[in-house]
Structures are given as structure tokens and as C-alpha cells.
Amino acid sequence: MAENERLGVAIVGLGGAVATTAVAGLELLRRGRVDTKGLPLAAARGMGLIDYEALTFGGWDLFEDDLAQAARNHAVLTESQLEAVAPVLSQMRPWSAVSNPHFCKNVVGTSSKKTRSLREQVQAIREDLARFRQEQKVHRVVVINLASTERAVDLTQPKFLTPQAFEAALDANDPDIGPAMLYAYAAIADGTPFANFTPSIAADVPALLLLAQRNGSPLAGKDGKTGQTMLKTAIAPVLRDRALHVEGWYSTNILGNRDGEALNDPASKANKIDTKGAALDSILGYKVQDHIVQIQYYRPRGDNKEAWDNIDVVGFLGQPMQLKLNFLCKDSILAAPLVVELARTLDLAKRRGEAGVIDALGCFFKAPMTQDGGKVEHAMAEQQRRLMSWLSLGRVQPTLGKERIRG
Amino acid sequence: MAENERLGVAIVGLGGAVATTAVAGLELLRRGRVDTKGLPLAAARGMGLIDYEALTFGGWDLFEDDLAQAARNHAVLTESQLEAVAPVLSQMRPWSAVSNPHFCKNVVGTSSKKTRSLREQVQAIREDLARFRQEQKVHRVVVINLASTERAVDLTQPKFLTPQAFEAALDANDPDIGPAMLYAYAAIADGTPFANFTPSIAADVPALLLLAQRNGSPLAGKDGKTGQTMLKTAIAPVLRDRALHVEGWYSTNILGNRDGEALNDPASKANKIDTKGAALDSILGYKVQDHIVQIQYYRPRGDNKEAWDNIDVVGFLGQPMQLKLNFLCKDSILAAPLVVELARTLDLAKRRGEAGVIDALGCFFKAPMTQDGGKVEHAMAEQQRRLMSWLSLGRVQPTLGKERIRG
Amino acid sequence: MAENERLGVAIVGLGGAVATTAVAGLELLRRGRVDTKGLPLAAARGMGLIDYEALTFGGWDLFEDDLAQAARNHAVLTESQLEAVAPVLSQMRPWSAVSNPHFCKNVVGTSSKKTRSLREQVQAIREDLARFRQEQKVHRVVVINLASTERAVDLTQPKFLTPQAFEAALDANDPDIGPAMLYAYAAIADGTPFANFTPSIAADVPALLLLAQRNGSPLAGKDGKTGQTMLKTAIAPVLRDRALHVEGWYSTNILGNRDGEALNDPASKANKIDTKGAALDSILGYKVQDHIVQIQYYRPRGDNKEAWDNIDVVGFLGQPMQLKLNFLCKDSILAAPLVVELARTLDLAKRRGEAGVIDALGCFFKAPMTQDGGKVEHAMAEQQRRLMSWLSLGRVQPTLGKERIRG
């Protein structure tokens, strides 16, 4: 990696717990206050990934708090960690965001763009990115969507099928085009890598997938695989390999952060649970009749999330057994490093000249997208093997990235 | 597989819960009373494995109960399952066993061989196997050790290093040669496949490894990977891949069967716990400072085993999280199918002409042996991949087995 | 107790899991096949309670299966227990029941009374009880409601306030009068003890409470305290006594029996959860802000119920701690003995001449009724102390009961 390269990471939802944790975490890493624990690809040296130190952050949010204030509210950092980075974070303020209450009811902010048409909103997003490039002197940019879950939309409608149709719908201010799609479109149309870390269907729009291929934008998504699903996809393969039949899997989650609050909107919740459900059946090779996933907003836990799973299996001689998991985790502590690694890997893909969905990044997601829309691999160990194999495909030329510098 | 082939499975500890469950289970399968749930390789058709129906069982035990009575005592089968197979099982009585109270204190049986010298004991074992072959008209035999854990012995002593030295020690009635070694020697010297499903070090004797290579005996071991360790080796890889540092892993087990009772002998227990400990560090790549494994004899649970694990991990920003596992499992229900699959896979190896440790069978063991004594793979998913790859290496000629028929 | 006295227990929902377990259990006790484990008042000898052997059962159900068939379906008894009592239970067939789909949607049976008016239905219930007394030669009868949870009704309406108003509403076939009220009315109008083991509000109707006082009918209710709430009311007092502030209590339940299925009707579920919620705040003396109770229909568990609770408390120095409970229980195994003891204690109350709500029976219920509608005691230990104190108030004269023999 050339010494003075810089990668800009533009985050939709910059003031959220995950994003502020990522920003603060890399700042603490830079100062030697924390080590690389929790960063999955810290050990993957010599693979061409840009250094952690070369990342610089910006992004949008509906709340206008500066990042120090936001981090204080989220209460993810320890008191002394917050104190150490507050001077830097207090200088970072999210750009005003695109909002649409029809897509995510329970989160209403105060810092939304005053523009009226969808085209004007797209244009405003582009201007934000251009300004980001210039001010931060970044050579390349990656856009990552961390905004709260939006409601689902039927993507088989003709207006979503081709770039032309989609752009016509944009021009017509079509009410089915939600904010996340606008960010995705703005990035992809420009050849910028885009990752969907939420269950939002923004990047699943067929029109945008085609556009990404055409314009050289690497994509990844969707819905970060952090706590319960990460374990589920590690344990289900063993049950399959030992021929232990899963009769039922009851999963419940309690969490008290803004994500949990958003999920109090049943439409957003349904969307979220859905992406959680598919992985299990896919790994096992049959439909689990009683697979139940509950997510409960529960304030005492704050950003700390707790998952409890009960798994009923039937083994030899038809005899029943039970496995229970109780994961006391921290949502943002698990998610923030994945956001960081997504930025680095998508950037690597871009430099290698790859475009469209990068299949090898499936290990980061609950509902991995695939280039050809084909069968998805959900088993953690196999996903990891594919990621490692993709990474080792060969270094890119350090100069390759340079040619694409903008601003 | 030729239609009328039969494989004899001679088990050390035939009256134990695992063995009686295996015997009863295959009998119930034959009658269509149960399906193949819990049998890991039931779906591996066309790989050259002998059919489940072709297995026939015999073996040794210190207790002389017939298998129906033994199964009744172990209380693993349901009332109606027991009833269905009792007529067949009551006709099966274990052969008298070799015993040595210095090697396993807490289990004292009544049916031990009256022979005095080690050589006579080996000879008696051989005669048992010859009679088994003849009476059951089996084409091939596999010997599997399911006896209770024995105390450890220092295997670096010269007498354990070469076949000649070992045989000299045998002749001298060396007190360091325990019963499990006698069974292993009897099988291996004869080219018969041998698996060590207990933590016994019987097949780790360097002299016997050499002998197995020389005489064409496929080996596998040791210590069946059933409950807690199976999960541990499925979860540890995820923690590694997500760079979650394991600060401590506390594992406790409660079980009430004969195995648990044997473990009340501290020497046997230490041996058992030891094989449980290595897997974790090996997968993670560093030594977990506080890795504690407890096994507690607790009668209310009977053959049902319960494991509770608490895992302390540190993630991004040095922040701690906890994962807890509670596995309510049935020892014999998990173990019996592995014994069955070991018999089938070792038999396949024999027919293919493989000898010595079969590395690909590592997924069945807590402390897998390797052909070259090199680094062991403990991660479940990777082990499974290797097993599947080994199985698909190509069918053996069905006639190959036939040539080796004895009796 | 006079030797040949007999108490008839008429159960609404006789074919359900709880009732069939009670009937089968006392039959097994009579035959010496089980002991009195699980029967809370087995040790309360010399208190004037009628013997277990003197109870005889009858009752109504929407399903016409005989009790042997019903017990087989519920799968609560072991195979051999069922076999032992099947000859007796197969002779017992529930009487056709009163039904009203507007009150309990998800349970629709086939054996409902063909009568059209509410008055005719009450009359039919009375005739059932008269026939029961005569055929079974029972001296006294107790009616216990075990039917599935019904939807709530506003009991502050004038028609529910006085016996006269209630009877006028009956005559007018008022749609707010559900089946459970009809059973309660039929029993209470007659001076027969009545217990409400479900969350049904049948016996909370002010008109019926007045009638019970007037006609000498002892009452008890409501909603049997079996699993999770039993523990909750044992643990909450300790938290209060140690000044550990409860910030949140998340309770989830999975169960797969008919009760669980009924709860898939949201109206029935709301009613159920409500009775679960009050106990905690009452014991602690403040409102727990995040007290969440979930009940989930989950088939793999059958009649076995599982509760998982997570309790967040704050202690000295404002520091947080967590307590988690996991109760793997059997709904009917816990509930059936309470039904039996309710029958015995209500019968004792009747013989003592007590009428209206018997406060001392509060320990059996999630939402205990009180005579004066005043503050309810929910703490288990204190409830138990009151029960024991009430029991020891003095024996009744054995002849007292005799005077009231009917039939």
C-alpha cells in the first residue's frame, strides 16, 4: 500500500452506535489506545488491503449531533475511551440526510435534506461525496448503509428491473423509491463501492445490480451477521454433519438501542426477521418447522444485546436433545469491525477491477447477495474459507488505485 | 457392496451404554422401527461403505449381563424400543474381559479372564475373535475400544518404542501394559482395523503404530467427540475468524452413567480432561489462560449428560462479551452412531488397502491421531470437509474385501 | 374424614391435559403406582381435608374423546402409566360442553350442547351435575374451570353488577356472557364451590361474587400459578428484601400444548399475560418499567413448557447484575396437583361454612382473588404461610359435611 493513500468511508447513519464505534475505534487504534482485537482481517497482511490508519470517515444522519455527543448517547465506549477521542469526534458532524417517514416510522430525526424531488436528493448526495473527497483528500470512497431498517417493497415491479426504468421512476418521484435506494443509486451510478449492512433491500434492486456491473461498482450485502445469526450459522453445520434433525429453533433477542426501537415498527421488524430465517433452512437442507425469531426492545440492556436460543434436535433412535445458547454481546462492538473490513475489502475489489456483488464477502452478512442470484452459502466456516481464498488471489499493483484518484 | 457381505464389530466394553445402544439401534433400524436420524454418514451413499444392515456385533465386558439386561440398566432406550429388541439382545452375552484394577479403579466387574500372563490374555483375545468370525460368518472384523478410561502411562519409555521392545515387555508381564493395549495389540498384530473411542492411550503406543503400518491395520482415535467438545470445535473457529479473543472458557459437565463413575478416579479423570483441553488452543492459535474443564458424576442425570460452558471473549475496543452454552444431551445417543460409522469407515479403509492412522476420521475424535504425528485439525467444519473428501476418493472394488475373508 | 365419603370434582375442560393428568394421577395413586410427590398438601394430615382416594371426577369438554384417548394425545403420562389406567379412563367420556366461538377462537370442538338460549345452557349444566351426583354417589361436588382462556369482557357494565341484573342479561341472551360465566353461575347459584384455574374472568363478575356470599359457595381463582410466575413470586421478594432494584424482567415461554395453541388468538393471549404482569409490581412495591412477558406456541415441546427469564437488577453503587432462570417444566404435571388440592381445600371451606372468595388459597393462583377486593399478597412464602395458618384453624366435625349430601 502506498504510504499516503487514503480511503474515504461515507456512512449512511453516521451518528448511529455502529458508525460512531467504528470511527472512535480506529481513532483509538491510531493512538495505540486499543489493539486490533475484534478486527477480523487484522492478521491478513500482505493481501493488498489498505491499512486501518488510512481510513477516514464521513456520512449522513437524521440527527445532527456531533460524533462525540452521539458516542456519549450510545454509551458503547468506556468513559476513558470517550474522553480520549472526544476532541476529534466533536469536530465531526454528519451531513443532513434524506428521509422518508413512510419507509421507517419509528425513527424521526431533525436533520433532513430540504430538497423536494428524488432527483434533487440524489444530486445532494453526490455533492456531499464530492465535497468529502475534496476536503479529506481521499483517493477513493466506499459508501456503507447503516441506516435503520426500512419497510419492504416489491422489487419485481417493472420499474425496478432496468436502469432506464428505475431512472424514469426517479424522475417521476415514485413513492416506492426509499431513501436507501437513493444512496445506493448515487454511489453505484458513479462506480463507487456500496455495502448494505442493514436488512434494507436497497442494493437488491435488479436495476442497480445491472448498473453496478456496468459502472464498475463492487457491491456487498445485506444485513451484518453479528450475534445470534453468526452463532446459528456456526452451529447448524455441525447438527447437519452429525445428522441431528432440528425440530425447532426458538431465538429471542433483547436489545435497547436505536435499532431495537426502530424494530418496534412491525413492518421493519418483519423484514429483519425474514433475513434471519433463511440461513438455517439453507444450511440444513430442509425447512425447520418451528423456527421462531423474536426481537424485543428492552431498555435496560442499552447497546448490549442478549440472545437466547433453544434448539430442539432429534438424534439416533428418535431421541430428543436440547441445546441452549445465551450470548451477551455488544451490538456495535461486533458490528463496527465488520463495517471497517467491508470498506477495506470492497476497496480492494475496486482496485482489482471487480464489479457487482462480491460473493466472497458473504461471511459478513445474514442474507448474503450473490453475483448470479444463485444458491447462497450460509455456513460460517465455509464462508470464511471462501473469503480467505479470495483474499489470497494475489496482490493488486499499488499504483492501480492511484489512477482512480478523484477530487 | 456385495449383497451378502457381513462385517463383524468386536467391541471392548460391549455391555456399556454406548455399545448396547449401537447394537439395539441397528437392530431397530433393521426392523424399520427407527430411521437413520443421528447416523452421520447415512446420506453418504455410493461411497463404498458397507450397509448398516451388514454389521453384526460381539465383544468383551467385565460384566456378564446379556445385552437386554445391560440395555435395561442403562435406560437409554424407550420402554417400547427395549421391548422390541429384547428377544434378540437377550441372546447376546459379552465374552469375559481382560481386567487390571491398577488401570481403572472404580469399575470392577465379575467377568474377567482367569489367565495369568499377558501373553495368555492376548491369546485369549485372539481366540475370541476367531470364534466370532466363524460363528457369525463375518467376512471382516473391526475392533473398537469403548472401555472405561484407564490411567495414563509414559509412552516415551523404550519398551513402547518398537514392536520388538513391546513384545519383550509383553513376555515380561510388564505392569505398564494395560488391558486396552492388549486388545489393540491383538487386533493390530493381525491386520485388523482398530479404533480407540475412549481417551485410552492404547493405540498411541509408538510400537503399535509401527506394527499397524507393517501389518495393514487401519487405526483411528482417540476419545469420541460427542457433546461439549463437538460444540467447542464448532464455535472456536468463529471466535478466531472474528478475532474475538478468548480470555477464559469454563466448561462443566454432569453425567450419571458408568463413565461418570469411572471418572471419580482422579487419575482417569485427569487423562480425560487433558484430551478435552488441547483442541481449543489448537484452533485459536494461542493458549487460553483460563480454560477449565470439569466433569462431575451426578446421578440424577443417568445417561443423559449436561454440559454448561461459559466463554469470556474480548472484542473490538477491548470490550468483554460472554457466550454461554447449555447442552442437554444423551451420551450414548450421540456416541453410538459414531461407533457405527467408525466401523464402516475403517472397514472401507481396510478394503482400500490403507494402513496406520486414517487422518480423515479426525472429526469423530476429541484428540485425533495423525499418521505422521503432525499438527492436528480440530475445527469441526474443516474436519468434516476432509472426511467428505476422503470418502469421495473413489469406490473400492467390491471383491477386494472378499479376498480377506477368514474363519 | 368419614370412611365412605366421596367428593365429586366436575371439571370444565375434562379432556384437557391438566384434567386427564389429575384423573390418571389419582387413579395411579390409588393403585400404589405413584406416590404423593408433587401433591402440595399430602403432608397436611389431620387438617380435615378429604382423602385423595375419595375424589371422583367428571366434567365437560368440547372434544368427545374418552379420557384414555385424550391422555394418549396429550402424551403427559409415560407409556406404562397410560397402560395401567387406560381401562378405567377409557370408560370416562366428557359431557358435551357449552361453547361460544366469540370467546375462544382457536379451539373449536365437536361436542357442544345443542341448546340455543343461555338459560337452557345453564339448565343443561345443572342437569349434568345432578346426574353426576346421583351416578357417582358423591356427597358433595366442586366445580373447577380448566377451559382454555377466553377473551376479556368489561365487567363494570351494569349488567354484571348485581345478581338480578346478571339474571336479566341471561334471560336476554346477552352476547357478553361467555361459557365460563355459565358454568360459574350454575355452580354458585347452587351453593357449590367453584374455582377458576384459568385466566377467565368468569368468577370475577361482581354479581356472581355477591351470589356466592349469599348462597354459601366458596370461590377461588384465578389462573393457576405453576411455572414461571411461581418462581417469579419466590424470587421477587428476595430482590425487594435485599433492595436490589429491578430495572427489567424479560420472560419468555415456549409451549406446544392446546393451551399454547389457544394463545395464538391475540385476545386470549393479552388476557393471560395481563394476569402474569401484576404480581411482580405488587411484590416489589414499584412499577418495573421493562417487564415483558411473551408466550410462544412451539410444537416440539408438547406439554413440556419452558420458561426463560432474564432479570436486570441494580444494586449498591448503582451497579448492574443479571439473573437468568431457565425452567424446563411440565405444565400438566405442575398444574394437576393444584387442581386436586383446590378441590380438597374448597370442599373443606364448604364444610366449615365459609363462602365467597377464600383468601387463603391465593398461593395457587397467578392473580389471586380476595374477599374484599383489597390488596393481594403475591409473595409465595407469605401465601404459603397463610394457607398453612388457615388449614390449622381447626378440624371441622366429620358429620358437618354429611348433612349436605344430595342426590
Place this chain on the structure above:
Amino acid sequence: MAENERLGVAIVGLGGAVATTAVAGLELLRRGRVDTKGLPLAAARGMGLIDYEALTFGGWDLFEDDLAQAARNHAVLTESQLEAVAPVLSQMRPWSAVSNPHFCKNVVGTSSKKTRSLREQVQAIREDLARFRQEQKVHRVVVINLASTERAVDLTQPKFLTPQAFEAALDANDPDIGPAMLYAYAAIADGTPFANFTPSIAADVPALLLLAQRNGSPLAGKDGKTGQTMLKTAIAPVLRDRALHVEGWYSTNILGNRDGEALNDPASKANKIDTKGAALDSILGYKVQDHIVQIQYYRPRGDNKEAWDNIDVVGFLGQPMQLKLNFLCKDSILAAPLVVELARTLDLAKRRGEAGVIDALGCFFKAPMTQDGGKVEHAMAEQQRRLMSWLSLGRVQPTLGKERIRG
């Protein structure tokens, strides 16, 4: 309470986690930084207890760190709590302690009294108390033993039976007299209240019990009931009341503080576990055959303690059920308030003129002592009822305490 009264609390083990938490906690309370959460008797106003603000602390320790340093090491306080009290705590330094490695092997400190004879050690303790009274201007003193668990000694030996015999043994430097007995003797001989918060048998010495009666010293002990046993004695009564037979109760604890380290000495551990065992059988009224208690030193947890319990019960029809508890607690956060309340209640007893064991304080202990050595009440709710009843016996005259001022 007279406004300017002060109570001195002299603690054996002042530098430990529990004591420093108590000292810091009351300092934070005084400053309004924390409220009375976790202090069991905060709500017991008007009962004559001295105010929290009136307590002042001193005491002995084998480690000479000042309390700010000690608190920093124990890591119980949050960063900002520690900061707030550090100026005060850094001025507090424990007095050098009496030590005897034969009584507690794994804890070896650097600040022990240089005196050689037991009599000299007693005299040194007395001088410490006199100096404490004078310097702190306290009207009364209470001594509380929080030192690490010592090994057991046979108290039926004649030398322990009478004050005369005990004093003769003291004169003879009898090796069976451990440090804890010296503190107890010094306090009791002087009429000073003494509480034994550890499993130490110091105050069980018959000679000291007689002396306490004679000299007017109220006593309480032993072994603070904080985490697992507190829950055990809340839950066992319910199981008894519902006639659920306890077949087995498996309890395991992991903790990483100095207490846990001390328990690595098997002799100390046996003593500790023993006091944990008796409560259960006592409440249930029968011996639980498989009651197993394990305590494991496990560093990742620090002062945070975790208990996991599995309870096997048998209910109606002989059917088994399981209850599991998982308590993530903080040892010192639970224990410190009990130490504070013991000081206040023993002081009240002293002012009331009570002497010897105060039975009503049993709720604070795992192994409650009784005045007459008779049957002990272990059930939490009943213990609490007795405490409340004792407290409400009537106020003492505020002047009564004054008369006893010393110094």
C-alpha cells in the same frame, strides 16, 4: 438517633474488595453520588438504627495498600466513582494484621504484626481499637471479620469449651488458635459486638459464646449470604411447598477475586462448601443425595462472580423437571451492604442490651448461628420476617448509647 453520634466499624480484612466497597460506597452516599439501592435496611426508618452517615471505618489487613490503591486493584468501583472518593480513601491505611500461614495458605501479605505470642497479638488488637476510638471520636465500635477463609479446627476439644480453658490455651500459644479467634476474643472480651462474615469458625468457639453472654457482646455469623445461597434459600422453600422432590442440585461458581484465590487451598475450600451445603437439606427436610457445590477460581471474571445451578426435581407422577439458574453478580456489591447493615443492627442490639448470638440476623448468613445452638431457619422469606419483627420490637432510648461512650 442523636445527631452527632458516630459508630466505628473495625474490619478484619479492610483492604479487601468487600470492605473497600463498603467504605467507598458510604462515602459516595454521603456525597449524594449514589443512592441507597442495595442497602437492605435503607427503608427501615424509625427502628432506631444509626444513620449510614454516622459510620466510620478502620481495620486490619495483611496488605498495606491504602484504600484508594486497594479499591483500584479490586476494580469494583467505576472509574468515576473511584476518582470521586480517591482523595479520602488514599488517607486510609489498614493497620498491620495478625497472620498465621497455617490457617490460610494462599494469601500471604506483607503487613503482619511482629509480635510473637498470642497474648501480645490480642493486646495489639486491643490497642488498635482503643486508638481507633480516640482518633475517630466514635462512641461505639463493632468488629467485623472479612478475612479470607481459614482452615477448620476441631472445636470440641476441651480447650475451646470454657473461657478459662481458652485463655489458658492462649497463654500456651496453642497452635489451634488461628488469627480470626484472636480478633473475636479481643472484641468479645471487651463487650464489643462481633460479626463473622466469613466461613471462619472464630465465633463458634463455645468459650467465646459464653464470654459474649457474660460480657454483653452481641454476635452474628457466619458466612455472608450473597449470591448463590441467597437464591437457593429463596427457591428451596417453593420446591418444598409444592412437594417437588429435589433429586439433585448442582451448583458451580466462578470468581476471580482474592477470595477465589484463597479457595485454591483445598482446606479453605472444604470449609466454605460445607457452610453452603447445610441450608438446602434443612429447608427441604431431607438430605439431597446429589447436592454438589463447586467453586472455581477463574480470573477473567475478576470480582464479578457467576453462579450456575442445575436443579433436578421430581413432581407428580414421578416425572422429572429441571430448573437452571445463572446469576451474574458482583460479590462485593452484594456483600458490602450486608456488612454495613450488620454493623448497624449489631450496634442496635448492643444499645438494647442484647448479648450473645442475635438470632434475628440469620438472613445475612449462609450458616446462621443461633443463641441456643438449636435448629436454624434458612428460608429467606422467613428469615426476613424475623428480622423485620425484631427491628420493630421498639426503639431504644437515644441516650442509652451515649452512656457507653468510650475512649
